[in-house]
Amino acid sequence: MERKTATIQDVARMAGVSTATVSRTLSKPSVVAEATRDAVLKAVQESGYRVNSTASNLRRQRTGSVIALVPNLANTFFSQILAGLSSVLTQAQYGLLLADTQAGPDPDARLAHYLTSGQADGLILFDGTLSCAPLGMPGRPPVMMACEWMGSDLPSVRVENAGGAGLAVDHLVDLGHRSIGHVLGPRGNVLTEARFDGFRAAMSRHGLRLRDDWLFAGDYSMDSGAAAARRWLQMPDRPTALFLSSDEMAVGFLGVVQHAGVSVPGDISLIGFDNIAVVEHLTPALTTIRQPRTLIGERAAELLLDMIDHGRLTGPSEVIPVELIRRKSAAPPR
Amino acid sequence: MERKTATIQDVARMAGVSTATVSRTLSKPSVVAEATRDAVLKAVQESGYRVNSTASNLRRQRTGSVIALVPNLANTFFSQILAGLSSVLTQAQYGLLLADTQAGPDPDARLAHYLTSGQADGLILFDGTLSCAPLGMPGRPPVMMACEWMGSDLPSVRVENAGGAGLAVDHLVDLGHRSIGHVLGPRGNVLTEARFDGFRAAMSRHGLRLRDDWLFAGDYSMDSGAAAARRWLQMPDRPTALFLSSDEMAVGFLGVVQHAGVSVPGDISLIGFDNIAVVEHLTPALTTIRQPRTLIGERAAELLLDMIDHGRLTGPSEVIPVELIRRKSAAPPR
Numbered sequence: 068m069e070r071k072t073a074t075i076q077d078v079a080r081m082a083g084v085s086t087a088t089v090s091r092t093l094s095k096p097s098v099v100a101e102a103t104r105d106a107v108l109k110a111v112q113e114s115g116y117r118v119n120s121t122a123s124n125l126r127r128q129r130t131g132s133v134i135a136l137v138p139n140l141a142n143t144f145f146s147q148i149l150a151g152l153s154s155v156l157t158q159a160q161y162g163l164l165l166a167d168t169q170a171g172p173d174p175d176a177r178l179a180h181y182l183t184s185g186q187a188d189g190l191i192l193f194d195g196t197l198s199c200a201p202l203g204m205p206g207r208p209p210v211m212m213a214c215e216w217m218g219s220d221l222p223s224v225r226v227e228n229a230g231g232a233g234l235a236v237d238h239l240v241d242l243g244h245r246s247i248g249h250v251l252g253p254r255g256n257v258l259t260e261a262r263f264d265g266f267r268a269a270m271s272r273h274g275l276r277l278r279d280d281w282l283f284a285g286d287y288s289m290d291s292g293a294a295a296a297r298r299w300l301q302m303p304d305r306p307t308a309l310f311l312s313s314d315e316m317a318v319g320f321l322g323v324v325q326h327a328g329v330s331v332p333g334d335i336s337l338i339g340f341d342n343i344a345v346v347e348h349l350t351p352a353l354t355t356i357r358q359p360r361t362l363i364g365e366r367a368a369e370l371l372l373d374m375i376d377h378g379r380l381t382g383p384s385e386v387i388p389v390e391l392i393r394r395k396s397a398a399p400p401r
Numbered sequence: 402m403e404r405k406t407a408t409i410q411d412v413a414r415m416a417g418v419s420t421a422t423v424s425r426t427l428s429k430p431s432v433v434a435e436a437t438r439d440a441v442l443k444a445v446q447e448s449g450y451r452v453n454s455t456a457s458n459l460r461r462q463r464t465g466s467v468i469a470l471v472p473n474l475a476n477t478f479f480s481q482i483l484a485g486l487s488s489v490l491t492q493a494q495y496g497l498l499l500a501d502t503q504a505g506p507d508p509d510a511r512l513a514h515y516l517t518s519g520q521a522d523g524l525i526l527f528d529g530t531l532s533c534a535p536l537g538m539p540g541r542p543p544v545m546m547a548c549e550w551m552g553s554d555l556p557s558v559r560v561e562n563a564g565g566a567g568l569a570v571d572h573l574v575d576l577g578h579r580s581i582g583h584v585l586g587p588r589g590n591v592l593t594e595a596r597f598d599g600f601r602a603a604m605s606r607h608g609l610r611l612r613d614d615w616l617f618a619g620d621y622s623m624d625s626g627a628a629a630a631r632r633w634l635q636m637p638d639r640p641t642a643l644f645l646s647s648d649e650m651a652v653g654f655l656g657v658v659q660h661a662g663v664s665v666p667g668d669i670s671l672i673g674f675d676n677i678a679v680v681e682h683l684t685p686a687l688t689t690i691r692q693p694r695t696l697i698g699e700r701a702a703e704l705l706l707d708m709i710d711h712g713r714l715t716g717p718s719e720v721i722p723v724e725l726i727r728r729k730s731a732a733p734p735r
Binding site: 143165205319 | 476479483488497501520537538539627660678682683686
């Protein structure tokens with residue numbers, strides 16, 4: 068295929084508009100009248116003009132992209148957050164470059180690579196398990212932590228994880244429960260630990276005993292919730308209510324106990340965390356702690372763009388409130 | 402923050418390795434011995450060296466990126482496909498740039514923009530509602546359609562949509578159903594039409610009548626499945642089985658009818674499409690048509706990379722088989 072070397076001037080002449088209008092049409096088509104846009108796109112097509120944004124970004128010393136490093140693209144939890152990121156970045160005319168930190172053999176080296184490769188004007192990190200060491204590199208772009216965070220002083224957007232766990236326990240206690248257990252996420256994960264801290268603090272505040280055998284290991288997956296349910300079914304002395312550190316674990320737990328003929332909330336009350344889309348359609352609909360995920364993405368993007376615009380490596384952090392969504396899976400104990 | 406202007410030669414000298422090793426360490430850290438990698442990263446950090454991949458890609462006339470245009474990043478259906486894309490692209494050292502075609506006011510202009518902006522070496526289109534017109538532009542990069550496709554001769558990776566609908570109807574007929582309805586996706590959508598075609602063909606093959614009042618409008622969302630269930634509940638003469646064009650609609654349908662005291666599969670058998678993660682944990686677990694979504698992403702990436710490597714705008718298409726997953730939501734009619 069032959070590549071012609073039409074210039075923006077050629078396109079402007081053919082379309083009968085200024086070069087500024089051609090440029091605006093290609094970068095922000097929505098602000099240009101339809102007839103103008105059609106004329107410009109027709110001229111682009113006929114002339115074979117091709118914008119070289121790589122070259123134009125290079126002149127401005129920016130790449131026009133932001134990279135989000137996500138621990139697992141297959142985790143649907145990130146979808147809505149990415150939509151929030153994308154909407155803010157798109158409006159600011161930034162592309163969103165996504166990379167899966169756990170896809171290769173060495174996540175830490177991958178972070179180092181993206182920090183030094185010059186591919187993006189800023190990074191958003193969703194993976195709190197990476198080592199902080201590469202962040203000491205000189206000349207690196209601004210970095211914003213989202214959702215999970217390391218023991219670092221990086222700016223971050225996060226939700227009230229401990230506070231959300233407290234809301235769950237308060238609600239169960241209000242309903243009359245005294246025997247309350249907890250299904251944890253993977254140990255060492257910052258979300259797991261923050262929610263577990265909140266659970267412990269609330270239990271203590273209500274004068275309730277924390278029983279080790281009522282703490283169930285999990286990894287946030289539905290399968291790990293199902294495994295916790297199989298352990299719960301075999302216990303001689305069961306808690307009457309559980310706070311689960313993720314909705315996905317609650318979905319897995321519910322499936323197994325219902326299959327075994329156990330009534331929820333009759334025999335056990337369940338409260339999840341996240342408010343993923345499916346849980347309001349379950350029978351019973353799941354009581355949970357809502358994380359405003361689109362907002363997390365939007366705020367992470369806004370705070371990062373602010374650092375990029377001002378050429379700063381530091382900036383404010385933000386803690387986003389969560390809320391209890393009362394549905395049918397938690398009720399007074401029988 | 403001061404920016405030094407160290408060169409790759411400075412880094413190589415400080416680390417005591419060749420410039421080729423520095424380059425390899427930064428682009429493919431996993432293939433370098435750990436001690437070498439540590440030495441190079443330390444030298445990068447101390448020297449302040451920053452790889453300018455924008456400049457180096459420009460010299461090679463490639464951007465090192467592939468753009469995936471997705472109709473809605475918040476749709477969790479795409480998560481696993483994106484993970485498949487990402488794993489293949491990462492191994493080939495391409496970045497994955499994601500954009501949401503429906504995030505702005507003019508999706509067609511957005512496609513035209515990405516085709517002319519020179520930001521990527523190839524595009525993967527997930528949005529079959531866009532106009533084909535911009536694809537006539539000269540000098541555009543290779544484009545691969547994934548999942549949805551337009552009435553074009555672009556290479557595509559898609560699944561056996563009509564065939565999957567046929568598997569669902571065959572299974573319901575095998576169970577003894579004769580009164581079978583269908584919940585459709587949005588009309589005009591290629592997936593909707595392909596699955597509806599497959600449904601009609603299978604009904605006709607079995608000599609069963611297609612009743613207009615047993616066709617339910619939907620848009621693939623859980624809420625639209627719930628709305629279909631409310632209509633089904635009010636019908637005097639109901640079908641005993643339904644094939645739903647997506648699992649999400651089946652989740653919404655199940656929630657509403659169970660809430661109304663209807664037994665699934667006792668009063669109505671349900672078969673979905675997709676095999677999203679949650680449906681095996683429902684009570685009853687959902688019978689569905691499995692789409693191998695990671696594989697869709699992997700094959701789309703592989704076929705696109707092949708076009709990029711060979712500088713071709715055309716290439717083979719691929720149709721990926723689907724399979725019936727028998728669970729508990731479909732049983733013989735009472």
